[in-house]
Amino acid sequence: MSYKIIGDSCLDLSADLKKDPHFQMIPLTLQVGTTHVVDDETFDQLKFLELVKNSSECPKTACPSPDLFKEAFECDAEQIFVVTLSEHLSGTYNSAVLGKKLYEEEHGADHKKIAVFGSNSASAGQLNIALYIQSLCQASLPFEEIVEKTQAYIKKMKTYFVLESLDTLRKNGRLTGLQAFFATALNIKPVMGADSGVIIKLDQARGIMKALGKMVETAIREAGETKDKVLVIAHCNNSQRADYVKDEMMKRASFKDVIITETAGVATVYASDGGIVMAL
16 A cells, blocks of 8 residues: 655655655744744755854744644555654644544545654654654555554664753753753763653763763663664764764674664754764
């Protein structure tokens, strides 16, 4: 059956995947001071980073309306799978669920098969889930089995990240001020992860390169057998760090595939310049 995988704009597709007609993005809106930026194909990362740097206000994000999701469901695909940001980071999941309800009220619940997944993650994690869904679709598995397997996959997938600055996460209520203070004052870079979509601290190191090394060690320790796993690394304006993480991971384990992608607008807001997000 024909399928489409829809993500909010934190599903950081690689350049090749952006050309794949099976994928569609629903943009969030970014706000820096009085400036509003739509996180779509027009997003200019370097210009946005400069905008944030020159603003005294913390950047914010606004989730898409349910109508945008409903409109996206008005397509030829018989099966639709939606992968959204963690519910603890955005209201996008609720918008997608409501969009599905609006679509089904108009067309009937049996008109099209639609599944909405909260990723319990972001960025690289969302892409990892989307790629898993695509592999199941390509294997022609039944819709219900794809949903079941994806739900199980989300529970076991791990997301890790190391950022230059925690200011945006702190100011938007994702971290305590104390954590952000120590990271800034002592140049301590925490290795962060997710527990059911909630950001947690896993480790720390002095300086970002040492923190990236700690992230690699933690990921390998927790990963188990990796030869059938896909490793996704997203970077914000620092491909060298992404390559470093890839090389360090591949020194220690083999993977089914390794994909490096660049953060779009939403992940750029939270990762900030130089941030790395990894999922497997």
